[in-house]
Amino acid sequence: MRVKISRIKNLIILVLILLCGTVLVSCKKEEKILFLDSLEVQKLPNKYEYIEGDSFDITGAQILAHFKNNIDEQITKEDVTSYLTFSVTTVSSNLENVTASYKYLDITKSVSLNIHVTPKLSSIEETTLTVLNKVGTNNSTSYWYLEKYTNYVLCKVIVNDDDIVLKNSITNSDSIELTISSFYHFKGIKDGTLKIKVTADGLYTINKYLTNTYFLYDTNNILINTSLLAKDGSISVYQIEINIPNTEINGLTEELGLYVSNTNKTSSGLSQTKGYDDFDTNESLCYTYIYNKESNLFTHSPYYQYGATWGNTNNLSVKGNWNLDNDDFTENKSITLTSASGDNNIYMYKDNSKNLLARASFTALSVSNNESAPKFGLNVTTPSNEGFFFYIDAAVNNGSFIGTKIGYVLKNTNAYYGNWTEFTNKNVITSPNSYQGNNSVELAIYRYEELFLLYCNGVEVYRLCSPKNIGFENAYFGIVSFNTLIKVTKYELTSEQSILNTYNKAPLEIDNLFTGDSYVDTCFWKDYFYAFGTESANIAVGGTKTEYWDSADMVNAITKAYNPSALLIHIGVNDINGGKSSAKTISDIKALYASYLEKLPNMKIYYYAMNINNFAPGNYTKYQTVNNNIKDYSQNNNNLEYIDIDSIFGSAAGNAVGQFLQEGLHFNFEGYALWTKATLQALGITRSEGNSILGDNNIYAYTSGFNFDSGGIIVKNIALGDQSIWYKNISGGDFYVEIKINALGALNRELYPKIGFSIKSVNKSLFYYIDALNNYSNKTGNYVIKNTTGQWDWSAVGSNFGIGNVDYYMNYKTLGMLRFNNKIYFISDGNIVKQIDDIFSEEQFGVSLYMFNTEAVFKDAMLLTSSIEVENKLNSYNI
Numbered sequence: 001m002r003v004k005i006s007r008i009k010n011l012i013i014l015v016l017i018l019l020c021g022t023v024l025v026s027c028k029k030e031e032k033i034l035f036l037d038s039l040e041v042q043k044l045p046n047k048y049e050y051i052e053g054d055s056f057d058i059t060g061a062q063i064l065a066h067f068k069n070n071i072d073e074q075i076t077k078e079d080v081t082s083y084l085t086f087s088v089t090t091v092s093s094n095l096e097n098v099t100a101s102y103k104y105l106d107i108t109k110s111v112s113l114n115i116h117v118t119p120k121l122s123s124i125e126e127t128t129l130t131v132l133n134k135v136g137t138n139n140s141t142s143y144w145y146l147e148k149y150t151n152y153v154l155c156k157v158i159v160n161d162d163d164i165v166l167k168n169s170i171t172n173s174d175s176i177e178l179t180i181s182s183f184y185h186f187k188g189i190k191d192g193t194l195k196i197k198v199t200a201d202g203l204y205t206i207n208k209y210l211t212n213t214y215f216l217y218d219t220n221n222i223l224i225n226t227s228l229l230a231k232d233g234s235i236s237v238y239q240i241e242i243n244i245p246n247t248e249i250n251g252l253t254e255e256l257g258l259y260v261s262n263t264n265k266t267s268s269g270l271s272q273t274k275g276y277d278d279f280d281t282n283e284s285l286c287y288t289y290i291y292n293k294e295s296n297l298f299t300h301s302p303y304y305q306y307g308a309t310w311g312n313t314n315n316l317s318v319k320g321n322w323n324l325d326n327d328d329f330t331e332n333k334s335i336t337l338t339s340a341s342g343d344n345n346i347y348m349y350k351d352n353s354k355n356l357l358a359r360a361s362f363t364a365l366s367v368s369n370n371e372s373a374p375k376f377g378l379n380v381t382t383p384s385n386e387g388f389f390f391y392i393d394a395a396v397n398n399g400s401f402i403g404t405k406i407g408y409v410l411k412n413t414n415a416y417y418g419n420w421t422e423f424t425n426k427n428v429i430t431s432p433n434s435y436q437g438n439n440s441v442e443l444a445i446y447r448y449e450e451l452f453l454l455y456c457n458g459v460e461v462y463r464l465c466s467p468k469n470i471g472f473e474n475a476y477f478g479i480v481s482f483n484t485l486i487k488v489t490k491y492e493l494t495s496e497q498s499i500l501n502t503y504n505k506a507p508l509e510i511d512n513l514f515t516g517d518s519y520v521d522t523c524f525w526k527d528y529f530y531a532f533g534t535e536s537a538n539i540a541v542g543g544t545k546t547e548y549w550d551s552a553d554m555v556n557a558i559t560k561a562y563n564p565s566a567l568l569i570h571i572g573v574n575d576i577n578g579g580k581s582s583a584k585t586i587s588d589i590k591a592l593y594a595s596y597l598e599k600l601p602n603m604k605i606y607y608y609a610m611n612i613n614n615f616a617p618g619n620y621t622k623y624q625t626v627n628n629n630i631k632d633y634s635q636n637n638n639n640l641e642y643i644d645i646d647s648i649f650g651s652a653a654g655n656a657v658g659q660f661l662q663e664g665l666h667f668n669f670e671g672y673a674l675w676t677k678a679t680l681q682a683l684g685i686t687r688s689e690g691n692s693i694l695g696d697n698n699i700y701a702y703t704s705g706f707n708f709d710s711g712g713i714i715v716k717n718i719a720l721g722d723q724s725i726w727y728k729n730i731s732g733g734d735f736y737v738e739i740k741i742n743a744l745g746a747l748n749r750e751l752y753p754k755i756g757f758s759i760k761s762v763n764k765s766l767f768y769y770i771d772a773l774n775n776y777s778n779k780t781g782n783y784v785i786k787n788t789t790g791q792w793d794w795s796a797v798g799s800n801f802g803i804g805n806v807d808y809y810m811n812y813k814t815l816g817m818l819r820f821n822n823k824i825y826f827i828s829d830g831n832i833v834k835q836i837d838d839i840f841s842e843e844q845f846g847v848s849l850y851m852f853n854t855e856a857v858f859k860d861a862m863l864l865t866s867s868i869e870v871e872n873k874l875n876s877y878n879i
Helices: 002-027 267-271 528-535 552-561 573-577 582-599 617-635 669-683 867-875
Strands: 034-043 049-051 062-069 075-079 097-104 107-114 116-118 134-137 140-148 152-161 175-181 194-199 204-210 213-216 223-231 234-245 257-262 287-292 297-300 321-323 334-339 343-348 355-367 375-381 387-393 405-411 416-422 441-448 451-456 459-465 476-482 484-494 508-516 536-538 562-570 604-608 640-643 706-708 715-717 722-727 735-746 754-761 764-771 780-787 813-820 823-828 831-837 845-852 854-864
Touching: 034 075, 034 097, 034 107, 049 234, 062 097, 116 223, 152 175, 175 234, 194 223, 194 234, 355 375, 355 476, 375 405, 375 441, 375 484, 387 441, 405 459, 451 552, 459 552, 476 484, 508 528, 508 552, 528 536, 528 669, 536 562, 552 562, 552 582, 573 582, 573 617, 582 604, 582 617, 604 669, 617 640, 640 669, 669 722, 715 722, 722 854, 735 754, 735 845, 735 867, 754 813, 754 854, 764 813, 780 823, 780 831, 813 867, 845 854, 854 867
Parallel strands: 049 116, 508 536, 508 562, 562 604, 604 640
Antiparallel strands: 034 062, 062 075, 097 107, 134 140, 140 152, 152 234, 175 194, 175 257, 194 204, 204 213, 223 234, 257 287, 287 297, 321 334, 334 484, 343 476, 355 441, 355 484, 375 387, 375 476, 387 405, 405 416, 441 451, 451 459, 706 715, 715 854, 722 845, 735 813, 735 854, 754 764, 754 845, 764 780, 813 823, 823 831
């Protein structure tokens, strides 16, 4: 019984304990529980501006989480920035905000973080349209795209400017301008023209042109969109699109022209306070385009300043008064120089590609300012005014054009320089009438990479190889006229391959190519044209040194232009005179040999030895060192030959060599006669010995302008400049010479033609001449003397004396000269007309027929050298 009661007691106690526990629990306070309520942006991220593709960056942000409890709803805050998750990790171009999220228990809250994303431009956009141009100014480049649609014109420009700065006034400073109209040149702009200016920030003004003025035009029909873009990791590009309905350009789309420019400002413009309308357009950044109906595209036609073809270009400004009213796109297009003072010029627009043809036909109208040597033609010029001038030499006499020669000259920033090289063997212009009245002469320049090929009336006259002063990337075509009013027609600047293919750019197969310095240049070596004709070419340039001819551009140009059997070069004088050592000069000449023989291994190179001169006789030892080394080097090389010019001229300074020099350095015409003879002998070319009386003597050589008939009886001179042919068997002593002279006319615009006999020694020369003034009607003569190193002393010439009444123009007149017993006698038509004291004493001398720019025929030459015969001849005159 006790056990049972005890069990019951224990059960009662357990129940009481449980009941007490329940009471205790029910009396305890209710527990608080936190719930996530919201997120608060306490601090924004440091980075707000993004470029498309950047990673989102939360640096600098502070995001607080707001919590509420389950009892009294009090709010607590906690920084949860490091626990956030984001809607993106890389931003896209269309993104305007990023969502930041935080999760607590089963609750997630989010907050939006605003950002600005600039679209990324991986490269400048290319389209199927013609890419019309790009313009550089400071650090900016503008790319223009234009297209014509059925109902509107779309203009799009992309400007890449390193100085673009977001949220700064620089974007207000950068702008573009578009003028849309129908016009052939700017001064002819038509009513309805629109001028639209737009800044990078989207500010714009629209002006309309009516009755010779622009006014502000307010329209909502023209749609303009601007946007900033990013390139190469920086925000440096803006894009502007302008959509212009046809209704806004008054139906001018059939002959639509667009003139576009950009007025980019660099960061220096940040401090400027100019209003938008104050920004000036930089004309050097302006381009115009014309609508091409066939292709439905806009094509480059930059004629906004003047005409369709001619005007200013790339810092090269028009000079002179040019009438461009007819500079259009018709077959009868023309421009006219209406007044001329000094040098006048105008330029073809913009194009300077490496495969290009410029051509124009010239008519001379009149000469201005009493110009005696007017010239006009095409020129090639860089913005720094370097280049060359290809001209018609329209010389005048008594106000009338008489010139028929063509030539070229180089120029630099200061002036034309070097030699005015005339192609005397190219008789393309047959008469001055060819470029007067209704006639014209066409000049053309075909630029083929390193070459400039010069043409006159479709005939190639010269190949200019890589002129040292022309930057090939910046050479432009134009016109120059010296005091000559001209009309220019049938002009074009084209890279059309079908046209270029009609011009021969293949290497010319020639016998000899002459090159080097001014000794070879035809400005001095006038004999060249008559000795070598069309089978050879001469491209020498005065003042050049070895490195000029061994430059990569020059070697490529020459071997592209010519394929000669022989290359003849005189080089080294300017090297030595310029301070270069003999060893370095030798090394450079050998390197030059190697460069050309590598390109043309079958060619033979002839080296003209450097001769002593009176300009720098102190350098002669250096000349000889070079000569001897090259001579030895040539003997061991089958492709090289040495022409010993130095020995021919005596290897001695002073009068010995001076008698062959014109100013102490270059040869005179008598020196070049010997140079020519030596060249022909070296090349193995047979030179006429003349006839039994006339030709070379033992000291001197005749110039190359003389032709001999088949029997050797008649001799004819056809050459320019000073010409002489020698009596073979006179080297001093007593003599009598006689010849019949028939003068055919003046050459080279000579105003004072003279023809007669000359006696020449080492120390002095005498010239007895017919003074053939007044178109060879003058019947008086005279004589003049000069020292070897001087000029003819015309101031000492006495009164003219009569030479008889027999005509010498288109008729034969007999002229003679006699030396005997210390007297010299001048004879005409069998009469002694003058006698003087002998000035040659016992010197060795030669006697020649001598003339200035006179075309003449000679026959019946007579020579007496026996003293007895000479005395008998003298006695026959009954003195």
